[in-house]
Amino acid sequence: MSHNSERQLEPRTIEGVEALVSTDSGEIVLDVPAANPRYIRIEEGDTVQEGDIRARTAEELASGSLRKWTIETIGPTTVIGTERETGERREWDRESLERKLATGGLSTNLTDFERVNVSGQSDVDDVTVTAYGNDSRKFTQTYRPVDSDGDGTERRLELTEPDERVETFDPDLRGRFDRAVELALRNDGYAI
Numbered sequence: 001m002s003h004n005s006e007r008q009l010e011p012r013t014i015e016g017v018e019a020l021v022s023t024d025s026g027e028i029v030l031d032v033p034a035a036n037p038r039y040i041r042i043e044e045g046d047t048v049q050e051g052d053i054r055a056r057t058a059e060e061l062a063s064g065s066l067r068k069w070t071i072e073t074i075g076p077t078t079v080i081g082t083e084r085e086t087g088e089r090r091e092w093d094r095e096s097l098e099r100k101l102a103t104g105g106l107s108t109n110l111t112d113f114e115r116v117n118v119s120g121q122s123d124v125d126d127v128t129v130t131a132y133g134n135d136s137r138k139f140t141q142t143y144r145p146v147d148s149d150g151d152g153t154e155r156r157l158e159l160t161e162p163d164e165r166v167e168t169f170d171p172d173l174r175g176r177f178d179r180a181v182e183l184a185l186r187n188d189g190y191a192i
Helices: 094-103 164-168 171-187
Strands: 009-014 017-022 027-032 038-043 047-050 068-074 078-083 089-093 106-108 113-119 127-133 138-148 155-161
Touching: 009 027, 009 094, 017 094, 027 094, 038 068, 038 094, 038 106, 038 113, 038 127, 078 094, 089 094, 094 106, 113 171, 127 171, 138 164, 138 171
Parallel strands: none
Antiparallel strands: 009 017, 017 027, 027 038, 047 068, 047 106, 068 078, 078 089, 113 127, 127 138, 138 155
């Protein structure tokens, strides 16, 4: 999942919300654990675009009037990107860019699912899995118990309520989603 297992994170207040922010060069990580948790991770080579992925449709964000940059360099205090249409280079103050990402002024492209939460107990309830995309969106699916392997160590589940957006992922992204969910379920003693 993570390319950097020993991240340096520091607490920071962004627009009145406590967050953990990576201080490492090469990637931006924002972990906003407020009432509406969001996770954002950008690596060099990823895309940053104008607009809030949580409030706009993919079609709206594909608009030619919204600028998109490929992130070239992420340093400790500055981030440099190249505008896709014009090739113009742009330099951001890193904290300013982090604030815009956290508040929805800018978004990134969905490339990975680094955090997955599993809730519920299959012997009592359905199991809900929430995968947090690196673009701040959440994808939730519900599973129900189907059987046990007999020794009580692994409980089998089947998908009952898929997140429809997952069905639209390209095959590579879908594979990353499925692996992240399967690993999280396996870590909690489930199999699908």
